[in-house]
Amino acid sequence: MDKVGASRLRWLTLLIWFFFIVKLAAASRKIFQSENGKSLGVRLHKHHHRMVMDNGLVQVTLSSPGGDITGIQYNGIHNVLETRNREGNRGYWDVVWNSPGNHIAYDRLKGTDFNVIMEDEDQVELSFKKSWNFTNGNSSAPLNVDKRYIMRRGSSGVYLYAIFERLEGWPDMDMDQIRIVLKLQNDKFHFMAISDDRQRIMPMPRDRISGEPLAYPEAVLLTNPTTRQLGGEVDDKYQYSCENKDNRVHGWISENPQVGFWMITPSDEFRAGGPLKQDLTSHVGPTVLCMFTSTHYSGKDLNTKYRNGRPWKKVLGPVFVYLNSISSLEDPKTLWEDAKDQMSIEVNSWPYNFPQSEDFPSSDRRGTVSGQLLVGDRYISDKPMWASYAYVGLAAPGGVGSWQRDAMGYQFWVQANEEGHFLIENIRAGHYNLYAWVPGIVGDCRYDVIIHIQPGCDVQLGVLVYEPPRNGPTLWQIGIPDRTAAEFFVPDTYPTLMNKLFINQSTHKFRQYGLWERYSDLYPKHDLIYTTGISNYHQDWFFAQVPRNMGNHTYQATTWQIKFEIENATPRTGNYTLQVALASASASELQVRLNDRRAKRPHFRTRLIGRDNAIARHGIHGLYWFYSINVPSRLLRQGNNTVYLTQSRSKSPVGGIMYDYIRLEGPPETGPSVE
Ligand SMILES: *[C@@H]1O[C@H](CO)[C@@H](O)[C@H](O)[C@H]1NC(C)=O
Ligand SMILES: *[C@@H]1O[C@H](CO)[C@@H](O)[C@H](O)[C@H]1NC(C)=O
Ligand SMILES: *[C@@H]1O[C@H](CO)[C@@H](O)[C@H](O)[C@H]1NC(C)=O
Ligand SMILES: *[C@@H]1O[C@H](CO)[C@@H](O)[C@H](O)[C@H]1NC(C)=O
Numbered sequence: 001m002d003k004v005g006a007s008r009l010r011w012l013t014l015l016i017w018f019f020f021i022v023k024l025a026a027a028s029r030k031i032f033q034s035e036n037g038k039s040l041g042v043r044l045h046k047h048h049h050r051m052v053m054d055n056g057l058v059q060v061t062l063s064s065p066g067g068d069i070t071g072i073q074y075n076g077i078h079n080v081l082e083t084r085n086r087e088g089n090r091g092y093w094d095v096v097w098n099s100p101g102n103h104i105a106y107d108r109l110k111g112t113d114f115n116v117i118m119e120d121e122d123q124v125e126l127s128f129k130k131s132w133n134f135t136n137g138n139s140s141a142p143l144n145v146d147k148r149y150i151m152r153r154g155s156s157g158v159y160l161y162a163i164f165e166r167l168e169g170w171p172d173m174d175m176d177q178i179r180i181v182l183k184l185q186n187d188k189f190h191f192m193a194i195s196d197d198r199q200r201i202m203p204m205p206r207d208r209i210s211g212e213p214l215a216y217p218e219a220v221l222l223t224n225p226t227t228r229q230l231g232g233e234v235d236d237k238y239q240y241s242c243e244n245k246d247n248r249v250h251g252w253i254s255e256n257p258q259v260g261f262w263m264i265t266p267s268d269e270f271r272a273g274g275p276l277k278q279d280l281t282s283h284v285g286p287t288v289l290c291m292f293t294s295t296h297y298s299g300k301d302l303n304t305k306y307r308n309g310r311p312w313k314k315v316l317g318p319v320f321v322y323l324n325s326i327s328s329l330e331d332p333k334t335l336w337e338d339a340k341d342q343m344s345i346e347v348n349s350w351p352y353n354f355p356q357s358e359d360f361p362s363s364d365r366r367g368t369v370s371g372q373l374l375v376g377d378r379y380i381s382d383k384p385m386w387a388s389y390a391y392v393g394l395a396a397p398g399g400v401g402s403w404q405r406d407a408m409g410y411q412f413w414v415q416a417n418e419e420g421h422f423l424i425e426n427i428r429a430g431h432y433n434l435y436a437w438v439p440g441i442v443g444d445c446r447y448d449v450i451i452h453i454q455p456g457c458d459v460q461l462g463v464l465v466y467e468p469p470r471n472g473p474t475l476w477q478i479g480i481p482d483r484t485a486a487e488f489f490v491p492d493t494y495p496t497l498m499n500k501l502f503i504n505q506s507t508h509k510f511r512q513y514g515l516w517e518r519y520s521d522l523y524p525k526h527d528l529i530y531t532t533g534i535s536n537y538h539q540d541w542f543f544a545q546v547p548r549n550m551g552n553h554t555y556q557a558t559t560w561q562i563k564f565e566i567e568n569a570t571p572r573t574g575n576y577t578l579q580v581a582l583a584s585a586s587a588s589e590l591q592v593r594l595n596d597r598r599a600k601r602p603h604f605r606t607r608l609i610g611r612d613n614a615i616a617r618h619g620i621h622g623l624y625w626f627y628s629i630n631v632p633s634r635l636l637r638q639g640n641n642t643v644y645l646t647q648s649r650s651k652s653p654v655g656g657i658m659y660d661y662i663r664l665e666g667p668p669e670t671g672p673s674v675e
C-alpha cells in the first residue's frame with residue numbers, strides 16, 4: 001500500500017468512526033427522547049436511609065422513611081436541586097395548619113413508614129407514610145399522609161402524588177396550605193418561564209437580601225443585583241401568580257448545560273377553589289412550587305376548616321416533574337416549547353392508569369356529565385341564548401357560587417362551546433352540584449339537583465336554562481361581567497418601581513407593583529366621578545377603590561360617584577335595581593347612598609367583607625361577590641341622580657374593593673312577554 005493510500009484509508013476509518021459516533025449520538029438521543037421505546041428499565045437501589053430510582057434518564061434520590069426528594073441527577077448534572085441546602089430543604093411536601101385558636105404551624109409531613117408499592121422494569125412506585133394518632137396531640141397535624149413517587153421506563157422525570165386522610169373523630173384543624181416545594185441549583189437555573197409571555201432572567205436570592213423591601217417583605221426593589229441590568233426593578237413572587245385553569249406548566253432553564261426543570265399539573269380536579277383561583281408558581285430561589293391549596297387571593301373565606309370529626313380523604317396529584325435538555329447550540333426557547341408539548345401529553349393521558357393507589361380511580365371508574373346551558377334573560381333576548389363559552393363544573397354540593405370557597409372536595413370544570421354544549425369527563429364517583437358562570441352574563445349559576453356520579457355513568461342533563469339576576473331593563477352599566485377588573489383603568493406604575501417584564505404588555509399590566517398608590521396621584525383631592533353616557537370605563541374607572549394616602553401613614557376612605565339622568569319616559573313607580581358585582585374585597589365595606597351623600601344610614605352596606613388581598617398581590621380579581629340592591633323609585637328623581645359608592649374602611653393602603661360590573665335596571669316592564 002502506498003503512502004497516499006494509507007492516509008486515505010486512515011481518513012476513511014476516521015470518517016467511518018465519525019459517522020458511527022454521530023449515529024450513536026443520534027441513537028442515544030432517540031432513546032433519551034422515546035416514551036416507551038427500548039430504553040433502560042427502571043431500577044430501585046435501596047440504601048439504609050435513602051432510596052434511589054433510576055431509569056437511565058433521571059435518577060431520583062429520596063430520604064427514607066422521610067420521603068423528601070434530596071437529589072435529582074440529570075444530563076450530567078449531579079444534582080439539579082440545591083446541594084447547599086440541607087437534605088430536608090430541597091424537595092418536600094408541607095402543610096400550614098393550626099388547631100382552632102392556636103398559632104399556625106408548618107408540618108413537613110415526614111414519613112415514618114417506607115414501602116415499595118411496585119417494582120419492575122417498567123415502573124417503580126414508592127410510598128412514604130406519616131400516621132397520626134391521639135398520642136401525637138397537636139405536635140403534628142392530625143393527618144395521615146401517604147406520599148407516593150413513581151418512576152416509569154423511558155420517562156424523563158418523576159410523578160408525585162399523595163393521599164391525605166383524616167379519620168372520624170379526629171380533632172378540629174384548619175389547613176390553609178398544602179404544597180410541594182422544589183429548590184433548584186442557584187448557580188445553574190436563572191431563566192424562569194411561567195407562560196408564553198411571562199419568561200425572564202430572574203434575580204438571585206442574595207439580590208433580594210441586598211435590595212430594599214417595599215410595602216411588605218415579599219416586594220423588594222433590587223438596588224444592587226448580580227445581573228446589572230435588573231437594577232431598579234421590583235421583584236415579588238406574586239407577580240408570577242397564575243389562575244388554576246392556566247397553571248399547567250412552569251419552571252426554570254439552566255444555561256450550562258441547557259436543561260429545563262418543569263412542574264406539570266395535568267388536572268385541576270384536586271386543586272382548591274375552582275378554575276379562577278390564583279396561586280404561586282415559580283419564583284426567586286430558584287423555587288418551583290406546586291400549590292394544591294392556599295388562602296392566597298381568597299383569604300380565610302376559602303373554607304379550610306376541618307371540623308366535627310368528619311372523615312375526609314383526598315388524593316392530591318399526580319403531578320409530573322419533567323426534565324429536558326438540548327445541546328449548547330440550540331435555542332433555549334425550545335426547552336419551553338418541549339415542556340409545553342410534554343404538558344399536552346400529560347393532559348391527554350389524564351386520568352393516569354398507572355398510579356397504584358386504590359384511591360386514585362382510573363378512567364373506567366369515573367363518570368361523565370353532559371348537557372347544554374342556555375341563558376334566559378328577556379331583557380337581552382326574547383328567546384333563551386346560548387351560554388357561549390360558559391365555565392361549567394361539578395363541585396361539592398353547596399350554595400350558589402360556593403365552589404370558589406371549597407378547598408376540601410374535588411372539582412371538575414370545562415368550558416362550554418359557543419352553543420353552550422358541555423361535556424365533563426372523568427369525574428370521580430360522589431355527590432356534586434353543577435355550577436356555572438357565563439362570560440358577559442352577571443351572577444352565578446347552580447343546577448339545584450344533586451348529581452350522583454357512579455363509576456362508568458353517563459349523565460345527560462339535556463338543556464338547562466340559567467336565569468341570571470335581572471329585574472328590569474338596563475338603564476346603564478359599567479364594565480363587563482367577567483369576574484375581573486381587567487377592563488377598567490390600570491395605571492402605569494412608577495418608573496422607579498417596575499418589573500420590566502410587564503412593560504408594553506397590556507394583558508399583564510395589573511401585575512406591576514404599587515398601582516394602588518396611583519389613585520392618590522390621580523385623585524389627590526376629589527374622588528372619582530363617573531358620568532354615564534359620557535365617561536368611558538376603560539379610562540375613567542380606576543381598577544380598585546382604595547383609600548386615599550393622606551401622608552404620614554394615614555389613609556382616608558373614598559366615595560366614588562356615578563352620575564346619571566333619568567329621562568321623562570322612564571316610569572316613576574315600581575322599584576329599580578342596582579346590580580353590583582365585585583371582583584375582589586379586602587378588609588372592606590361598600591356603602592351605597594342615593595342622591596344624599598351625607599345620609600347617616602347608607603341605603604345599602606355590605607358590612608366588613610373580604611380578605612383576598614388581591615390588590616397587594618397584583619391579582620386583578622380575588623373572590624367574587626354579588627349584590628342585587630333594591631332601589632325604590634321614591635329615592636330617585638327625574639333628571640340628574642347620583643349613586644355614591646363609599647369604601648368606608650381605610651386602615652390599610654392595600655385594603656379595598658375591585659368592581660367587576662355595575663348595572664342599574666329600571667322597574668320591571670309589563671308587556672306581552674311577561675306572565
Ligand atoms: C398545641 O397546643 C398548645 C396548648 O394548647 C398550644 O400552645 C400550641 O400553640 C398548639 N400548637 C398547634 C400547632 O396548634
Ligand atoms: C401512635 O403514634 C405514636 C407516635 O407516632 C406511635 O409510637 C404509636 O405506636 C401509635 N399508636 C397507635 C395505636 O398506633
Ligand atoms: C415599550 O414600547 C415603547 C414604544 O413602543 C418602546 O420605546 C420601549 O422600548 C418598549 N419597552 C420595552 C421594555 O419593551
Ligand atoms: C405624623 O404622625 C406623628 C404620630 O402620629 C405625629 O407626631 C407627627 O406630628 C405627624 N407629622 C405630620 C407632618 O403630620
Ligand SMILES: *[C@@H]1O[C@H](CO)[C@@H](O)[C@H](O)[C@H]1NC(C)=O
Nearest residue numbers: 574575576630631632633668
Ligand atoms: C319595592 O321595594 C319595597 C321596599 O322598599 C318592597 O317593600 C316592595 O315589595 C317592592 N315592590 C316590588 C314590586 O318588588
Ligand SMILES: *[C@@H]1O[C@H](CO)[C@@H](O)[C@H](O)[C@H]1NC(C)=O
Nearest residue numbers: 531534563564565639640641
Ligand atoms: C344634568 O347633568 C348634566 C351632565 O352632568 C348637565 O349638563 C345638566 O345641566 C344637568 N341637568 C340638570 C337639570 O341639573
